Amino acid sequence: MANQLWRLALVMSSVLMLATTAQAEVVAEETEEVRRKDSLAPLLLSDFEQPTTAIAEWMAQIEQPAIQVTGVQINVTAAGLNIALETNEPLATPSTSVVGNVLIADVPNAVLALPEGEEFQAANPAEGIALVSVAPRGDGIRVAITGTEAPPVAEVRTEAQGVVLAVTLGEPGEIAEEDAIQVVVTGEQEDGYAVPDASTATRTDTPLRDIPQSIQVVPRQVIEDQAVTELQDAVRNVSGVVEGNTFGSTQENFIIRGFQQGFQLGSTLRDGFRANGSFSGVRDLANIERIEVLKGPASAIFGGAIEPGGLINIITKQPLEEPFYSAELQAGSFGFVRSTVDLSGPLNADRTLLYRLNLAYERGDGFRDFDQGIERIFVAPVVLWRIGDRTDLTLELEYLNDERPFDRGLIADGDDVVDIPFERILGEPDDIARNEELSIGYRLEHRFSENWRIRNALRFTDAYLPNQRAQPQRFDESTGILTRAWSDQEYFVNGYALQTNVIGEFSTGSIEHTLLFGVDLERQAYDSEGFGTDAPSINVFDPVYGVAARPEQDEFPTEAGIFNQQIDLLGIYLQDQVTLLDNLKLLLGGRFDIVDQRTELGGRFGEGESQQQYEAFTPRIGIVYQPIEPLSLYASFSQSFAPNSGRTVDNSILEPVRGTQYEIGMRGEWLDGRLVTNLAAYHLTRSNIAATDPENPDFSIAIGEQRSQGVEFDVIGEILPGWNAIASYAYTDAEITRDNSPLEGNRLFGVPENAASLWSTYEIQSGDLQGLGFGLGLFFIGERQGDADNSFQVPSYVRTDASLFYRRDNWRAAINVKNLFDVDYIESVPNFRTAINPGSPLTVLATVSVEF
Incomplete structure (x- = not known):
C-alpha cells in the first residue's frame, strides 16, 4: 500500500507541475525537424514554423467568426505573379516569413471554403516559382510560395474583397544544392485517413x-x-x-x-x-x-x-511547440462515462522544454449482470528537453489504475453456444480483476550530422494484477448444471527494455543506403500465486448467485500454486535499406538473439526449477519495384522465433516457436496520395506450438506445425473532398498441418475463413450545413472454430455501426451507434468451451470535444 501511495503521489505531483507551468506559458511554435536534402524539392504548407501569437490575440480570434476565402486566383505579371484570396469582407493583414526558398504568409481568422476542395495548389505557375500552396493552418490560412533558386519577395495589399500578394522573384543567394533544407513537421498529424x-x-x-x-x-x-x-x-x-x-x-x-x-x-x-x-x-x-x-x-x-x-505497435502523442488544449466528454449506454484532457505546449520562453499531458477517467456498468462495472484512471505526462541543436531527451511516464469484472462469458452446448441471454453471467456478480501499472522511460537522440544519428531508449514497467472469480469448469448438457471453482490469483509483473541503435544515410556510387545497427537488452519477470477450491455449481438456465461466501486466501483448503518466470533477451541486428534505382529498392536485414528462460514452480504445483537458453538468427529480405509513380510491387521472405509459453507435465520448457513467411503484394497511392490500397498474398508456417494438455490442463504439449495462407486487401483514404473510408477483406486458410494426434487437419480456433470491414464518413464541405457529417460501418466475421478440437463452432455475424457528427471551428459533437441492429454475436473464442466472449448489444455513445 505504501508503494502504491508513493506512486500515486509521484504521478499527481507531475500532473500538477505540468498543468501549472502550461497555464503560465503564452507562446509556442509547431514542432519541426530541419534536415538538409540533396535537391531543392518544393516545400508544402505544413512544413513551416507558425508565428507566435499572444493569448489575448488568439482569444480574440476565437471570439470573431472566421472569414471565408471562397476563391484563389493567380495572375502572371511581368515581374512575377499576383495571388488573390477572394472574400466578401476585408481580411487581416498577413504576417510573412521565409524558410529556405519559401515565402510564407499566414492569414489569421480565416477559413478556406473553396468549391474545388480543402486546399489549393499550383505547380510551376510562373518562371522561377516552383509551387504555390494555400491550405488551412490552425485558426487561419497559410500561403506558401516556393522559389526555384531563391525565396520570392511579396508586397501584401489588403482590399475590400480579400488580400493580394504581388510576388516578384528574389535574388539567387549562395545556397548550394547540398545546403537546401527540407522542414519536417513532427507534431500533430493533419486530420485525414491516409498516412504516408x-x-x-x-x-x-x-x-x-x-x-x-x-x-x-x-x-x-x-x-x-x-x-x-x-x-x-x-x-x-x-x-x-x-x-x-x-x-x-x-x-x-x-x-x-x-x-x-x-x-x-x-x-x-x-x-x-x-x-x-x-x-x-x-x-x-x-x-x-x-x-x-x-x-x-x-x-x-x-x-x-x-x-x-x-x-x-501503438504510437503515442508527443509534445508540441504550439499551445494545444483539448477536452472531451463521452456518455452512453450502460452507464458509460469517459472524460479526457490533452494539454501540450512549451515550458520555457525559448521552447527548449516542451510537455504533453493526457488524462482520462472512465466508468461504466457494461451490459453483463455484474455488481460492479469498469472504473479506470489514466495519467500520461511527457517532457521533451532540447539539450542542444543536435540532442533531444524525452521523459515519459504512464500510470493506469483499472478495475473491471472478471468475465469468462458464455459456454458451449454440444456443437454450439448455449442458448441463454447474453447478459447472464456464469460466475458470481462480484467477480473482479484489478490492474495497477506504472511505466517510466526515456528516449535520447543525438545527431552527429545530417546523415548520422544515435538513439538510446529505456522503459521500465511494474504492474500488479490480482483477480477473484468463480471459474466455470464442466457443463452437463442434460441437466444444465455447470460446476465451478473459486480462484484467487495475483500476478506481479515487471520488466525493462534498453534499446540502442545507430542510423546512417550514405551512398556507394549511385546506390543509396539507410543503415540501421542496434542492440536490444530486455528482461520480463512474472511472479504469480494462485489459490483454488470447489465452488457451488450453478444452473445456467435458472442461476442462483451467492449460495456460499467467497473464501479468503487463508481459508482455501489447499496451498497456493506458485509460478515464477524470468525471460532475458539480448539481440543484435543489422538492416540496410538500399535504393538501387529511383524505382527499385531492396531491404536486407538480420538479427541474432540469445534468450535465457527460467521457470520456478512451488506450492500445489510441486517444487521444481527449469532453465533453457537458446540462440537464433532470423533474416528478412524484401524487394520493391515501382513501375509507375503511384504503384509498388513487392516480395519478401522473413522468419521469426519466440520463447515457448508452454511447459510439459514434467516441468520442461518446450523448444522455441519458429515461423517462416513468403509474401507478395501490391501497394498503390492514388489521388495524389490521398487514397492508399494494399493487396497481399502470403504463405506462413509456425512450428513447435504449445497447446493445453487435455489430460493436465495446467500444462502444455507440442502439437507440431500450423500453416496459414491467404489474401488480404486494405483501402484507406479520402475518395472525394469530405468523403473518407477505411475498408478491409481477409481470406485466411489456417490449419494444423502436422501432429501426432487427431488435431491434425483441424482448423485453427478463433480464425474466420472470411472477414471484412467497411467504415466510411462524409462531411458536408460548404453551405449552411457545412461541418455536418455522417458515418456508416459494416464489420463481418465468418464462422470460426471454438477450440483446437473443432468440437463446436460460433456463427458468422455482421455488425453495423453508424454515426452523426458536426464540426464547427474548434468544437465537435457526435453520436455513435454501435451494433445498430442489436444482433447477438460472439466476439472471441479462446480455445475453451467455458470461456466464450459475447459481443456488446446496441450501444449509443455521445461525444462532445473542444480544442484550443
Whole structure:
C-alpha cells in the first residue's frame, strides 16, 4: 500500500507541475525537424514554423467568426505573379516569413471554403516559382510560395474583397544544392485517413510505398470518428486481425494472420517497446496518435519474442511547440462515462522544454449482470528537453489504475453456444480483476550530422494484477448444471527494455543506403500465486448467485500454486535499406538473439526449477519495384522465433516457436496520395506450438506445425473532398498441418475463413450545413472454430455501426451507434468451451470535444 501511495503521489505531483507551468506559458511554435536534402524539392504548407501569437490575440480570434476565402486566383505579371484570396469582407493583414526558398504568409481568422476542395495548389505557375500552396493552418490560412533558386519577395495589399500578394522573384543567394533544407513537421498529424509513412516495419521513418511487407496504419482520425475506446475496436478495421483470448475480458490479445499472440511476451508494442505480454491489462487510448499493424514475422527487427502472424505497435502523442488544449466528454449506454484532457505546449520562453499531458477517467456498468462495472484512471505526462541543436531527451511516464469484472462469458452446448441471454453471467456478480501499472522511460537522440544519428531508449514497467472469480469448469448438457471453482490469483509483473541503435544515410556510387545497427537488452519477470477450491455449481438456465461466501486466501483448503518466470533477451541486428534505382529498392536485414528462460514452480504445483537458453538468427529480405509513380510491387521472405509459453507435465520448457513467411503484394497511392490500397498474398508456417494438455490442463504439449495462407486487401483514404473510408477483406486458410494426434487437419480456433470491414464518413464541405457529417460501418466475421478440437463452432455475424457528427471551428459533437441492429454475436473464442466472449448489444455513445 505504501508503494502504491508513493506512486500515486509521484504521478499527481507531475500532473500538477505540468498543468501549472502550461497555464503560465503564452507562446509556442509547431514542432519541426530541419534536415538538409540533396535537391531543392518544393516545400508544402505544413512544413513551416507558425508565428507566435499572444493569448489575448488568439482569444480574440476565437471570439470573431472566421472569414471565408471562397476563391484563389493567380495572375502572371511581368515581374512575377499576383495571388488573390477572394472574400466578401476585408481580411487581416498577413504576417510573412521565409524558410529556405519559401515565402510564407499566414492569414489569421480565416477559413478556406473553396468549391474545388480543402486546399489549393499550383505547380510551376510562373518562371522561377516552383509551387504555390494555400491550405488551412490552425485558426487561419497559410500561403506558401516556393522559389526555384531563391525565396520570392511579396508586397501584401489588403482590399475590400480579400488580400493580394504581388510576388516578384528574389535574388539567387549562395545556397548550394547540398545546403537546401527540407522542414519536417513532427507534431500533430493533419486530420485525414491516409498516412504516408510508418516506423514499425524498419525502425526508421519509411514511406509505406517502400516497405516490402504488409503494414496498415489506423490514424487518430479514424479512432475519433468511430469513438473508439478500446484497442480491439480500432484494429477491427485491419485485415487479418481478430480478437483472441482476453482472459475474462481483462486483457487485450489478438489473432493476426491466423496465429494467437504469445501468452507470455505478446506482440503488442508501445513506441517499439513490448508491453507486458498477455499479463498486461486493457490499454487506454487517451495518448495514442496512431496504431501501426505489421503483418508477418518481425523478429529480424524486434527480436525473439514476436509471433509470426505480426505485431501491433501503438504510437503515442508527443509534445508540441504550439499551445494545444483539448477536452472531451463521452456518455452512453450502460452507464458509460469517459472524460479526457490533452494539454501540450512549451515550458520555457525559448521552447527548449516542451510537455504533453493526457488524462482520462472512465466508468461504466457494461451490459453483463455484474455488481460492479469498469472504473479506470489514466495519467500520461511527457517532457521533451532540447539539450542542444543536435540532442533531444524525452521523459515519459504512464500510470493506469483499472478495475473491471472478471468475465469468462458464455459456454458451449454440444456443437454450439448455449442458448441463454447474453447478459447472464456464469460466475458470481462480484467477480473482479484489478490492474495497477506504472511505466517510466526515456528516449535520447543525438545527431552527429545530417546523415548520422544515435538513439538510446529505456522503459521500465511494474504492474500488479490480482483477480477473484468463480471459474466455470464442466457443463452437463442434460441437466444444465455447470460446476465451478473459486480462484484467487495475483500476478506481479515487471520488466525493462534498453534499446540502442545507430542510423546512417550514405551512398556507394549511385546506390543509396539507410543503415540501421542496434542492440536490444530486455528482461520480463512474472511472479504469480494462485489459490483454488470447489465452488457451488450453478444452473445456467435458472442461476442462483451467492449460495456460499467467497473464501479468503487463508481459508482455501489447499496451498497456493506458485509460478515464477524470468525471460532475458539480448539481440543484435543489422538492416540496410538500399535504393538501387529511383524505382527499385531492396531491404536486407538480420538479427541474432540469445534468450535465457527460467521457470520456478512451488506450492500445489510441486517444487521444481527449469532453465533453457537458446540462440537464433532470423533474416528478412524484401524487394520493391515501382513501375509507375503511384504503384509498388513487392516480395519478401522473413522468419521469426519466440520463447515457448508452454511447459510439459514434467516441468520442461518446450523448444522455441519458429515461423517462416513468403509474401507478395501490391501497394498503390492514388489521388495524389490521398487514397492508399494494399493487396497481399502470403504463405506462413509456425512450428513447435504449445497447446493445453487435455489430460493436465495446467500444462502444455507440442502439437507440431500450423500453416496459414491467404489474401488480404486494405483501402484507406479520402475518395472525394469530405468523403473518407477505411475498408478491409481477409481470406485466411489456417490449419494444423502436422501432429501426432487427431488435431491434425483441424482448423485453427478463433480464425474466420472470411472477414471484412467497411467504415466510411462524409462531411458536408460548404453551405449552411457545412461541418455536418455522417458515418456508416459494416464489420463481418465468418464462422470460426471454438477450440483446437473443432468440437463446436460460433456463427458468422455482421455488425453495423453508424454515426452523426458536426464540426464547427474548434468544437465537435457526435453520436455513435454501435451494433445498430442489436444482433447477438460472439466476439472471441479462446480455445475453451467455458470461456466464450459475447459481443456488446446496441450501444449509443455521445461525444462532445473542444480544442484550443
